[in-house]
Amino acid sequence: MTTTAELLKTRTVGVCLLGHGIVGSGVVKILTQQREMLRQRTGLNFQIRHVIVRDPTRHSTLAGQLREATISVDATAAIDDPQTQVVLELMGGTTTAADCIQRALKLGKPVITANKSLLSTRGAELFALAKTYKTCIGFEASCGGGVPIVQSLIKGLAANRIDALVGIVNGTCNFILTQMTRLGWTYDAALAEAQKAGFAEADPALDVSGRDAAQKLALLASLAFNVRLGDGEISTEGIDRLQQTDIALAGEMGYVIKLLAIAERAGGSGDSADYLIARVHPTLVHKDDVLAEVGGSFNAISVFGHALGHALFYGRGAGQMPTASAVVSDLIGVALGSTLIEFSNLRIFPDTSPAARLLPFEQLQSRYYLRLSAKDEPGVLAQIALALGQHGISLSAIHQHETDQGQLVPVVITTHLANEGAMQAALRQINALSSIAPPAVLIRIIDQPREFAR
Amino acid sequence: MTTTAELLKTRTVGVCLLGHGIVGSGVVKILTQQREMLRQRTGLNFQIRHVIVRDPTRHSTLAGQLREATISVDATAAIDDPQTQVVLELMGGTTTAADCIQRALKLGKPVITANKSLLSTRGAELFALAKTYKTCIGFEASCGGGVPIVQSLIKGLAANRIDALVGIVNGTCNFILTQMTRLGWTYDAALAEAQKAGFAEADPALDVSGRDAAQKLALLASLAFNVRLGDGEISTEGIDRLQQTDIALAGEMGYVIKLLAIAERAGGSGDSADYLIARVHPTLVHKDDVLAEVGGSFNAISVFGHALGHALFYGRGAGQMPTASAVVSDLIGVALGSTLIEFSNLRIFPDTSPAARLLPFEQLQSRYYLRLSAKDEPGVLAQIALALGQHGISLSAIHQHETDQGQLVPVVITTHLANEGAMQAALRQINALSSIAPPAVLIRIIDQPREFAR
Numbered sequence: 001m002t003t004t005a006e007l008l009k010t011r012t013v014g015v016c017l018l019g020h021g022i023v024g025s026g027v028v029k030i031l032t033q034q035r036e037m038l039r040q041r042t043g044l045n046f047q048i049r050h051v052i053v054r055d056p057t058r059h060s061t062l063a064g065q066l067r068e069a070t071i072s073v074d075a076t077a078a079i080d081d082p083q084t085q086v087v088l089e090l091m092g093g094t095t096t097a098a099d100c101i102q103r104a105l106k107l108g109k110p111v112i113t114a115n116k117s118l119l120s121t122r123g124a125e126l127f128a129l130a131k132t133y134k135t136c137i138g139f140e141a142s143c144g145g146g147v148p149i150v151q152s153l154i155k156g157l158a159a160n161r162i163d164a165l166v167g168i169v170n171g172t173c174n175f176i177l178t179q180m181t182r183l184g185w186t187y188d189a190a191l192a193e194a195q196k197a198g199f200a201e202a203d204p205a206l207d208v209s210g211r212d213a214a215q216k217l218a219l220l221a222s223l224a225f226n227v228r229l230g231d232g233e234i235s236t237e238g239i240d241r242l243q244q245t246d247i248a249l250a251g252e253m254g255y256v257i258k259l260l261a262i263a264e265r266a267g268g269s270g271d272s273a274d275y276l277i278a279r280v281h282p283t284l285v286h287k288d289d290v291l292a293e294v295g296g297s298f299n300a301i302s303v304f305g306h307a308l309g310h311a312l313f314y315g316r317g318a319g320q321m322p323t324a325s326a327v328v329s330d331l332i333g334v335a336l337g338s339t340l341i342e343f344s345n346l347r348i349f350p351d352t353s354p355a356a357r358l359l360p361f362e363q364l365q366s367r368y369y370l371r372l373s374a375k376d377e378p379g380v381l382a383q384i385a386l387a388l389g390q391h392g393i394s395l396s397a398i399h400q401h402e403t404d405q406g407q408l409v410p411v412v413i414t415t416h417l418a419n420e421g422a423m424q425a426a427l428r429q430i431n432a433l434s435s436i437a438p439p440a441v442l443i444r445i446i447d448q449p450r451e452f453a454r
Numbered sequence: 455m456t457t458t459a460e461l462l463k464t465r466t467v468g469v470c471l472l473g474h475g476i477v478g479s480g481v482v483k484i485l486t487q488q489r490e491m492l493r494q495r496t497g498l499n500f501q502i503r504h505v506i507v508r509d510p511t512r513h514s515t516l517a518g519q520l521r522e523a524t525i526s527v528d529a530t531a532a533i534d535d536p537q538t539q540v541v542l543e544l545m546g547g548t549t550t551a552a553d554c555i556q557r558a559l560k561l562g563k564p565v566i567t568a569n570k571s572l573l574s575t576r577g578a579e580l581f582a583l584a585k586t587y588k589t590c591i592g593f594e595a596s597c598g599g600g601v602p603i604v605q606s607l608i609k610g611l612a613a614n615r616i617d618a619l620v621g622i623v624n625g626t627c628n629f630i631l632t633q634m635t636r637l638g639w640t641y642d643a644a645l646a647e648a649q650k651a652g653f654a655e656a657d658p659a660l661d662v663s664g665r666d667a668a669q670k671l672a673l674l675a676s677l678a679f680n681v682r683l684g685d686g687e688i689s690t691e692g693i694d695r696l697q698q699t700d701i702a703l704a705g706e707m708g709y710v711i712k713l714l715a716i717a718e719r720a721g722g723s724g725d726s727a728d729y730l731i732a733r734v735h736p737t738l739v740h741k742d743d744v745l746a747e748v749g750g751s752f753n754a755i756s757v758f759g760h761a762l763g764h765a766l767f768y769g770r771g772a773g774q775m776p777t778a779s780a781v782v783s784d785l786i787g788v789a790l791g792s793t794l795i796e797f798s799n800l801r802i803f804p805d806t807s808p809a810a811r812l813l814p815f816e817q818l819q820s821r822y823y824l825r826l827s828a829k830d831e832p833g834v835l836a837q838i839a840l841a842l843g844q845h846g847i848s849l850s851a852i853h854q855h856e857t858d859q860g861q862l863v864p865v866v867i868t869t870h871l872a873n874e875g876a877m878q879a880a881l882r883q884i885n886a887l888s889s890i891a892p893p894a895v896l897i898r899i900i901d902q903p904r905e906f907a908r
Contacts, residue, residue, distance in 0.1 A: 030613050030761055037615060041680060041802050140610070146762035148602075148610025155792075156594070156602025159484050159782030161491060226495060290747055290768070307484055307779035308600035308769060314744070315765030325761035328613030336799050338609075338792035345790050348495050 010043055013335045016050040016084040018075055018100055019091030020059065023114055023141070024051070026324030027088060032065065038328075044335050050078035052091070079104050086334055088327060089113040094121065101126055101137075108133045110340065112330045114141035114323055120215035120231040123222070127343075127351035136343035138330030143216040144169060144299050146322030147315040148329065153223040153303070154342060160305025162224040164264035166448065169216040171297035171318040172207040173239050173259040175199045177282075178295045180247050181256055187242055199297050199318070210238040210280040213261045221263035221278055224303065226348045227356035229263075229278060235361040237281040246371060246441055249412050253399070255284040255369075256292040260446065266359045275359045284369050284445040291448070302448070310448075362421030367396065367445035370413040372430065373437040374400075380435045384411070387429040391422040408437055414445065464497055467789045470504040470538040472529055472554055473545030474513065477568055477595070478505070480778030481542060486519065492782075498789050504532035506545070533558050540788055542781060543567040548575065555580055555591075562587045564788045566781055568595035574669035574685040577676070581797075581805035590797035592784030597670040598623060600776030601769040602783065603755050607677040608796060614759025616678040618718035620902070623670040625751035625772040626661040627693050627713040629653045631736075632749045634701050635710055641696055653751050653772070664692035664734040667715045675717035675732055678757065680802045681810035683717075683732065689815040691735040700825060700895055703866050707853070709738040709823075710746040714900065720813045729813040738823050738899040745902070756902070764902075816875030821850065821899035824869070826884065827862040827891040828854075834889040838865070841883040845876040862891055868899065 015031070017024055031038070031046045039045050048069045053059055056071045063071050072078065079087055079100060087104040089111055091097050097118055101111050105126070113119065119126070119142055130137050140150045144167075153162075168174050172194055179190035191208070194200035206212045211231065218231040239259050247257050260283040266275035285292045290312060294300040299317025304310055316322035333339035343349070374380045381398070388395065399412040415423070423442065431438035469485070471478055485492070485500045493499050502523045507513050510525045517525050526532065533541055533554060541558040543565055545551050551572055555565050559580070567573065573580070573596055584591050594604045598621075607616075622628050626648055633644035645662070648654035660666045665685065672685040693713050701711050714737040720729035739746045744766060748754040753771025758764055770776035787793035797803070828834045835852070842849065853866040869877070877896070885892040 026761070034613065034615065034760075038613070041612060041800060043799055043801060146611075146759075147765055148606045151605065151610050152602045155787055156605050156783050157600075157779070158495060158786050159488065159492070159779045161488065288747075290744070293742075293744055293747060305600075305779065306488075307480070307775040307782075309776060311601055311767075311769030313765075313767060316763045321761040322763060325611070325613045325759065328761075329610050332612050333609055333796075336795050338795040341790050341792040341795065342787075345497055346495060347497060 010045050012045045014049045014083040014085045016078045016087045018052045018089045020053045022320045023323045024090040026320035030328050049083045087111045094118045105129045108135045110135045110334045112138040116142040116215045120218040124350040127349045136340045140330045141323050141326035145317040146325040147313050149313050160307050164304040165224045167261045167301035169261045170213040172200045175297045208238050208240040210236040213280045217261035222350045226353050228350045228353045229356040235279040275357050277359050364420035368415045369443040371441040372411045373408040374411045375435045376409045387426050391426040393418040464499050466499045468503045468537040468539045470532045470541045472506045472543045474507045476774045477777045478544040480774035484782050503537045541565045548572045559584045562589045564589045566592040566784045570596040570669045574672040578804040581803045590794045594784045595777050595780035599771040600779040601767045603767050614761050618758040619678050621715045621755035623715050624667040626654045629751045662692050662694040664690040667734045671715035676804045680807050682804045682807045683810040689733040731813050818874035822869045823897040824867040825895040826865045828865045829889045830863045845880040847872040
């Protein structure tokens with residue numbers, strides 16, 4: 001449907017691709033296979049000029065496919081080439097990647113990156129550098145894969161004072177938890193399956209420790225709350241010590257266990273409303289909560305805004321094509337110039353935001369799930385209840401299961417809202433009881449607003 | 455945290471508000487109560503210069519609240535005022551509203567509107583006019599309330615060839631259906647409750663007939679598929695004849711009934727891939743489908759993209775503050791200039807798109823739910839099965855319930871994929887059977903991709 005006149009107006013945009021791994025090759029796919037669709041939609045003709053790889057001899061197919069591109073190891077020359085107008089940093093890591101991004105920005109060339117590790121630690125510095133050189137950084141692909149959550153926080157929800165952000169932001173962990181929940185698998189079996197299916201790295205530590213989720217939360221919360229927040233400031237607990245027992249017991253009580261990344265205003269009025277609590281940990285979620293339905297490698301991010309109320313963004317949080325979809329979305333905004341306008345003018349990026357005022361994690365108010373292994377002897381429940389009561393914690397439910405597994409009986413307790421510090425103190429006291437076989441298992445419970453009828 | 459230097463850079467943007475109804479007063483709330491937050495985030499100081507109402511004497515409180523604004527009936531003068539830089543059309547209707555929008559555009563002033571009725575019929579003309587005068591139209595609020603679905607289709611998902619769009623886009627209908635499903639209410643009782651709760655107009659026809667959903671689908675599909683599509687071209691069936699019986703029977707079979715707006719590629723390869731099918735009708739959705747969980751006045755829009763896969767956008771689809779949230783989001787983009795860039799350059803709006811090539815509704819391939827009232831006599835099921843078989847329709851399940859309600863027995867049939875035209879022909883044949891008390895109830899079933907484990 002493109003007319004000749006329109007074709008004449010097509011503008012070519014030279015792209016330099018740093019890295020040709022999973023995401024990089026997805027970007028190549030979209031830019032080559034959807035070239036005509038993109039040209040019709042945007043009036044832009046994206047031309048890959050450079051692909052930087054470790055070993056060009058291993059990419060002969062790519063060279064045949066991209067006749068106008070140079071496949072090389074020389075990132076510097078590729079970035080400096082006047083025909084490079086946009087740099088896509090998809091190599092990962094935090095050293096060479098940072099050098100390359102800085103080099104591009106200093107030439108005034110916009111950068112698009114999916115590098116959450118880098119941005120969550122050095123984002124403020126890189127954003128400031130981009131502004132100094134009157135250019136911009138696109139990072140939609142760094143959080144939530146193909147889900148346009150970054151763009152939504154930057155603009156779509158900009159009229160809202162955000163009160164909370166609650167997300168499933170790590171597809172690997174969600175895949176593992178889904179297998180454990182729906183198929184009754186152990187953590188080790190589910191992890192092995194995730195690795196086999198390509199959802200987990202050979203070294204899964206970054207994912208299963210919760211650190212990847214914390215990095216994404218740092219970025220998303222900085223946009224939502226207009227603060228500077230490093231992932232190191234986020235209280236983080238992974239899924240690597242989760243036991244099948246707890247998933248099964250939680251299920252009996254109507255809960256599903258999810259790894260949630262949560263940032264919320266600490267509540268209260270006046271000064272305390274400016275404080276945030278930010279945390280990543282396994283969490284009991286009601287089965288009728290929409291987050292409980294998010295299975296496999298999908299991500300979902302709930303945002304609570306003062307005007308919008310509850311909104312949720314759901315989709316593939318990782319993987320080649322979803323992430324490449326986000327990169328190309330950024331590429332369009334950067335090439336058109338709309339991204340630069342928003343990046344330069346909005347004061348919501350970490351470089352212009354004040355440091356987050358975080359409430360210490362001990363001051364969290366939460367409900368808790370507590371599983372104890374108690375000796376089957378008189379008075380144990382009374383001792384536990386006493387320890388909790390002494391710290392001002394009141395119980396919501398107790399389940400003591402019958403067992404023929406010897407002298408240890410599993411006792412599951414859920415609490416009403418309690419203080420994290422008090423809970424930890426009670427837990428130390430309980431673990432020290434001679435009638436308890438430590439360690440007790442403590443998992444937080446989240447109650448999201450019910451929205452059934454209205 | 456705003457420094458003096460930053461404050462000095464703040465730019466004032468004069469806003470003219472046409473209409474001070476539900477949404478208009480929500481916009482006033484955000485612009486006044488969140489003025490400081492918006493200024494910090496955007497560097498913009500939105501100043502409401504004019505509010506156009508039917509009877510200014512009834513808005514004395516507003517006049518006190520907005521000291522720098524003129525409250526009047528004179529839209530023309532307000533639009534023409536050099537201090538008006540952006541016009542918000544929130545009066546609704548398609549005559550005066552269109553005149554006002556045209557007047558503003560001809561002055562080169564950007565317009566923001568929530569008016570889906572107007573845009574779904576005259577969008578192409580108005581968009582073209584905006585381009586002639588080098589300005590733009592923001593219409594995030596016209597679909598999905600506060601959910602940034604328009605922005606996501608324009609930019610976030612722009613790298614995707616969209617294959618299908620499936621949405622719950624009318625909060626009134628979803629509220630009524632939720633009450634009927636969860637509380638067992640009749641349609642009339644649920645409608646009365648919706649009216650009482652402010653979710654339905656005194657004249658609910660636009661909503662319950664499915665026409666409002668068709669207007670939104672026309673807009674969303676035009677962006678998703680880059681075609682020009684009027685709501686009159688969309689096959690539309692409302693919820694006003696839905697019976698509690700069918701909701702209950704569907705529930706027994708594991709389905710929930712939702713009013714869905716669906717636009718999808720007609721499938722197949724070659725030429726047929728360019729055809730769309732667009733339709734709005736009550737639909738049986740599996741209980742484990744995420745759309746089944748969307749309750750009350752919430753909206754949810756599923757988008758299936760070739761790169762992204764399945765993504766879903768969920769939130770308040772109507773109501774004062776959610777819609778106002780979308781209006782103010784547009785206001786920010788328009789005032790910064792990023793909206794103009796995307797509006798002018800992207801060729802995805804109805805004015806630059808070719809007319810949609812729609813497959814006739816009779817060529818739809820769907821599964822069906824069919825409820826018949828059959829006389830309790832021998833051979834009836836055989837006659838029904840014969841009628842269906844003669845039209846090439848194969849059955850998936852049959853449920854015949856026992857009854858003590860006299861001679862008529864409810865028979866529920868679900869089919870495998872069948873052709874709509876064949877189904878209608880079979881239905882005519884069945885309705886003509888002497889053993890059947892017409893009319894039979896026919897509801898379409900949707901099977902969305904299962905995404906459980908991965």
